[in-house]
Amino acid sequence: MIDSEFDRRDFLKVLGWGGAAVALSGCGNTSIEDGKETIVSYVQAKDYVIPGVAVYFNSTCAQCDAGCSITGKIREGRVLKLEGNPESPINKGRLCGLGQASVQHHYNPDRVREPLLRQGDKGEAISWEKAYGLINEKLSGVKGEEIAFITGDVSGHQKVLLGNYMDSLGSKNHFVYEAAAPAVVRAANLKAYGVEMPRYRIDKAKVVLSFGADFLGTWVSPVHFAQQYAAFRKGVDGQRGVLIQAESKMTLTGANADRWLAVRPGTEGILALGIINALGIATGDVAQLVKDYDKARVSRDTGVEPSHIDKIAAILRLRSPSLVLAGSAAEGYVHGMQNAEAINLLNYVLGNVGKTIESPVSVPFPQLAPSKGNTASLKRLNDDLAAGKYKVLFNIATNPVFTAPASYKFGDSMAKAGFKVAFAHYLDETALQADLVLPLDSEMEDWGTHVPEYLTETAQINIQQPLMERLHANTRGMGDILLALVKQRKPEEYKAFDDYYGYLRGAMLQNKGALGGAEKDDDNFWNDTLSNGIVKLSGPSSALSGKADVAGLKLPAPREADKEYPLRLIASVTSNLRDGRHTNQPWIQESPDPLTTIVWDSWIEMHPKKAAELGIVEGDIVKVTSRTGSISAQVYVFPGIHPEAVSIPIGRGHEAMGRYAKGYGVNPFSIMDSVFESTTGELAMHETNVNIAKTGQRVIVVKDEGPVGGKQMGARIAVSRSTDQVDLSKEV
Amino acid sequence: MHRYLRFPAMLACFLMAVTCHAATDQPLTTEDALGPQIQQPIEFPHYRHAGNRNPVDPTNSDPTKGGMEINCQYCHTYARRSLTAGIPPLQKCIGCHQNIPTVRDKPRIVELFKYWDAKKAIPWKKVHDLPDFVRFNHERHIKRFIEQQGRPVQEVCGYCHGQVKEMTTARRQKPITMGWCRSCHMKDHVVVVANKDGIPEGGTPLGKQDYWYTFQKPAEKRNAAGELTAKGPNDCWLCHK
Numbered sequence: 006m007i008d009s010e011f012d013r014r015d016f017l018k019v020l021g022w023g024g025a026a027v028a029l030s031g032c033g034n035t036s037i038e039d040g041k042e043t044i045v046s047y048v049q050a051k052d053y054v055i056p057g058v059a060v061y062f063n064s065t066c067a068q069c070d071a072g073c074s075i076t077g078k079i080r081e082g083r084v085l086k087l088e089g090n091p092e093s094p095i096n097k098g099r100l101c102g103l104g105q106a107s108v109q110h111h112y113n114p115d116r117v118r119e120p121l122l123r124q125g126d127k128g129e130a131i132s133w134e135k136a137y138g139l140i141n142e143k144l145s146g147v148k149g150e151e152i153a154f155i156t157g158d159v160s161g162h163q164k165v166l167l168g169n170y171m172d173s174l175g176s177k178n179h180f181v182y183e184a185a186a187p188a189v190v191r192a193a194n195l196k197a198y199g200v201e202m203p204r205y206r207i208d209k210a211k212v213v214l215s216f217g218a219d220f221l222g223t224w225v226s227p228v229h230f231a232q233q234y235a236a237f238r239k240g241v242d243g244q245r246g247v248l249i250q251a252e253s254k255m256t257l258t259g260a261n262a263d264r265w266l267a268v269r270p271g272t273e274g275i276l277a278l279g280i281i282n283a284l285g286i287a288t289g290d291v292a293q294l295v296k297d298y299d300k301a302r303v304s305r306d307t308g309v310e311p312s313h314i315d316k317i318a319a320i321l322r323l324r325s326p327s328l329v330l331a332g333s334a335a336e337g338y339v340h341g342m343q344n345a346e347a348i349n350l351l352n353y354v355l356g357n358v359g360k361t362i363e364s365p366v367s368v369p370f371p372q373l374a375p376s377k378g379n380t381a382s383l384k385r386l387n388d389d390l391a392a393g394k395y396k397v398l399f400n401i402a403t404n405p406v407f408t409a410p411a412s413y414k415f416g417d418s419m420a421k422a423g424f425k426v427a428f429a430h431y432l433d434e435t436a437l438q439a440d441l442v443l444p445l446d447s448e449m450e451d452w453g454t455h456v457p458e459y460l461t462e463t464a465q466i467n468i469q470q471p472l473m474e475r476l477h478a479n480t481r482g483m484g485d486i487l488l489a490l491v492k493q494r495k496p497e498e499y500k501a502f503d504d505y506y507g508y509l510r511g512a513m514l515q516n517k518g519a520l521g522g523a524e525k526d527d528d529n530f531w532n533d534t535l536s537n538g539i540v541k542l543s544g545p546s547s548a549l550s551g552k553a554d555v556a557g558l559k560l561p562a563p564r565e566a567d568k569e570y571p572l573r574l575i576a577s578v579t580s581n582l583r584d585g586r587h588t589n590q591p592w593i594q595e596s597p598d599p600l601t602t603i604v605w606d607s608w609i610e611m612h613p614k615k616a617a618e619l620g621i622v623e624g625d626i627v628k629v630t631s632r633t634g635s636i637s638a639q640v641y642v643f644p645g646i647h648p649e650a651v652s653i654p655i656g657r658g659h660e661a662m663g664r665y666a667k668g669y670g671v672n673p674f675s676i677m678d679s680v681f682e683s684t685t686g687e688l689a690m691h692e693t694n695v696n697i698a699k700t701g702q703r704v705i706v707v708k709d710e711g712p713v714g715g716k717q718m719g720a721r722i723a724v725s726r727s728t729d730q731v732d733l734s735k736e737v
Numbered sequence: 738m739h740r741y742l743r744f745p746a747m748l749a750c751f752l753m754a755v756t757c758h759a760a761t762d763q764p765l766t767t768e769d770a771l772g773p774q775i776q777q778p779i780e781f782p783h784y785r786h787a788g789n790r791n792p793v794d795p796t797n798s799d800p801t802k803g804g805m806e807i808n809c810q811y812c813h814t815y816a817r818r819s820l821t822a823g824i825p826p827l828q829k830c831i832g833c834h835q836n837i838p839t840v841r842d843k844p845r846i847v848e849l850f851k852y853w854d855a856k857k858a859i860p861w862k863k864v865h866d867l868p869d870f871v872r873f874n875h876e877r878h879i880k881r882f883i884e885q886q887g888r889p890v891q892e893v894c895g896y897c898h899g900q901v902k903e904m905t906t907a908r909r910q911k912p913i914t915m916g917w918c919r920s921c922h923m924k925d926h927v928v929v930v931a932n933k934d935g936i937p938e939g940g941t942p943l944g945k946q947d948y949w950y951t952f953q954k955p956a957e958k959r960n961a962a963g964e965l966t967a968k969g970p971n972d973c974w975l976c977h978k
Binding site: 039040041042043044045046047048049050055056057526 | 775818819821824825827829856861864
């Protein structure tokens with residue numbers, strides 16, 4: 006009978022299936038959690054606030070110095086998303102990945118939240134009153150020349166207020182430091198065109214010849230140039246623009262070029278002179294200068310084939326106007342200035358000056374114009390600190406301990422200053438060495454004005470306004486801090502201003518007429534200003550005044566191979582990481598590098614030929630040694646680099662700065678030699694020579710490209726184990 | 738019976754039994770599924786504000802019996818403007834209550850003014866909670882039922898929130914599960930089609946809209962009453978963005 010035919014085992018199986026079916030059919034009644042969450046209403050709601058409906062405020066992106074205007078989407082008092090402000094002639098409604106990630110700067114869990122005073126190895130949370138009192142106390146009896154300030158690029162009213170505070174202290178030691186600024190190119194431009202940055206018109210050019218200017222990724226104002234580039238590719242007179250990129254390590258712009266030329270590191274200027282020679286249209290001094298740079302020699306020196314030089318000369322002759330750009334790859338050498346000058350000379354020979362190189366607009370208020378950063382200033386500060394010149398050092402949100410070459414020993418120099426105050430968002434490498442750390446508001450909580458370094462159609466003052474309330478009660482805006490500090494010195498002059506907002510509003514209204522609000526009343530003008538987020542100004546253009554000057558232009562012969570350190574280290578600037586101040590934003594870590602698609606780690610780019618010669622394959626951990634030091638990282642074999650060079654991106658390798666930055670990758674600054682550009686004194690970032698040694702370890706490079714499933718070098722990551730149990734170093 | 742047939746046969750029977758059980762248990766109609774009684778910081782009397790007037794007490798003097806028939810949207814102003822209904826700001830309560838001295842010393846009102854004086858928000862507990870992956874749009878439902886079809890406000894809000902006008906603090910009365918949502922969305926709703934000139938013909942007017950929102954394609958033939966019907970929005974992405 007049926008009873009005897011069923012056994013216990015089958016019965017249990019069926020019971021199990023039945024249970025699963027009950028569980029499935031029960032789905033849908035389980036996820037509502039009544040009474041668990043609190044729903045907090047407003048006490049008093051603003052008229053425009055509707056829960057669930059976003060409002061938008063205009064402000065300015067502070068992730069880099071391009072000065073893109075942004076529109077923040079705010080819901081229930083929280084900023085959720087940023088987009089470009091279409092009214093800005095700089096970014097015209099666009100925003101790059103770096104800008105998008107800035108909400109993660111604002112919400113970062115590792116922000117400093119209280120003023121911290123050093124007690125041995127620990128920071129003790131103190132009140133702002135005590136902090137201000139302490140600064141006042143430490144400054145008493147200290148002479149003005151014993152006080153130094155280090156900042157990044159600074160402009161607008163914050164610059165004015167900082168200047169006033171420094172005046173009140175009698176200090177003239179303002180060091181404006183940017184680790185990845187085009188300072189040598191600025192100097193060369195000043196010599197060639199009479200202005201530091203002319204207005205480049207990529208959109209008007211028919212050919213762009215760029216010597217390592219990564220204008221789509223990192224150079225000067227990438228979002229603006231990317232839009233010019235789009236117009237350039239659509240073409241002038243139906244001719245699609247041709248982009249030629251000559252550099253030693255492929256950049257994002259290089260990857261977009263029609264022709265990418267791998268140039269031997271440091272010979273960019275020689276190639277420029279070789280092209281002038283091949284053009285055959287130069288006269289006078291210039292012709293005299295380039296007469297020795299014939300194709301055979303230039304090809305031998307630069308590694309660029311003679312036929313390519315001919316082709317470039319041919320297309321430049323054929324299509325006019327063109328545009329030649331000198332970028333960071335050309336300037337990072339002892340003769341960087343000479344390189345940039347030779348490249349600028351090409352623009353004169355081709356007749357581009359005045360056509361695709363236009364005079365820039367100037368800011369009608371010079372006191373608001375940006376103080377532009379460079380690396381020579383850090384060298385000076387380091388020397389002064391090492392000599393014990395400063396008793397008090399103020400650091401405004403820069404991180405030189407991370408970005409100074411190790412040979413500076415900046416940390417040790419800094420320790421010689423008696424009292425170090427760091428205004429910081431995070432406990433980064435530099436803030437950790439300070440005696441007093443004062444927490445700053447994020448750019449989405451603070452007031453400010455900015456004048457972009459690179460202006461486009463019009464001069465403009467960008468408004469920065471809070472997009473939401475402070476996340477943490479005890480952070481302060483830099484403007485408010487400066488105002489409080491300057492009040493300690495000049496209480497009478499500043500007593501009318503309760504806070505930086507009041508100061509800013511007063512200062513803007515005072516110049517209402519010049520700012521285009523002559524016929525508006527104060528409130529209307531101010532409201533319009535905040536709602537637009539930009540004040541556009543009609544300033545006079547500063548005329549281009551330079552000339553094709555060949556005096557003093559002398560390029561050195563290419564470097565002989567160093568026997569001990571045969572390879573050139575290119576510490577590259579990538580569009581995600583820049584100088585590493587945003588590495589703790591997880592989106593930045595997570596977005597794949599545009600060229601290698603590597604995430605969350607550093608890598609060493611090496612040419613396949615060189616790798617084969619050294620017996621290295623992708624994923625090998627190698628030790629890179631320079632005269633200064635050594636670091637180890639994974640190799641990425643990449644044809645977009647000159648065989649005589651290896652490249653490590655800067656920005657990773659933090660030893661502090663929070664959970665998303667600390668311990669990821671390596672920092673090439675830690676092996677960078679102190680070699681300087683001869684004219685400007687800027688750090689020559691491509692002058693470090695290294696050798697490579699295998700360590701015997703091998704890992705799987707975590708990257709987006711390649712076949713799905715992580716099949717690499719014939720090996721396959723075990724798919725049977727969960728990712729946290731896979732040891733990548735054992736998988737190969 | 739062969740042994741290899743026994744197991745599947747038994748399995749099939751069990752599954753059928755289980756599914757039948759589930760089908761009857763799963764609420765597919767608007768039958769009530771009372772949620773837990775939730776303790777709120779202030780026991781807000783919905784019945785007093787929104788409840789029906791007591792016909793024998795025209796002055797509304799007995800607080801235990803008569804309501805004031807205040808429109809739901811007078812306080813819940815955000816529901817018709819936004820996805821989320823929100824909770825009225827405290828200011829809203831005070832706006833009226835500062836002018837009602839007769840109840841000023843009642844314990845709940847005293848409590849209310851304590852929050853107001855401290856300018857602190859009242860930590861209400863959420864009564865109707867949907868999972869984070871569900872996007873319910875209040876505005877859209879109010880537009881359709883109240884503004885376009887002119888149905889009574891309390892009836893429309895009550896489709897999902899139940900008879901709030903009879904409660905003190907709100908308590909969930911409907912299951913608010915996906916199956917329950919679909920029980921309404923899959924009904925045949927009377928709709929109108931715009932003719933060539935864009936003017937709706939026959940049926941219950943849907944306002945000036947001559948497009949279907951995301952309604953499904955109307956039935957080919959009119960029903961016995963001469964109405965054209967269509968099933969409600971059925972796209973996954975409407976709620977699961």
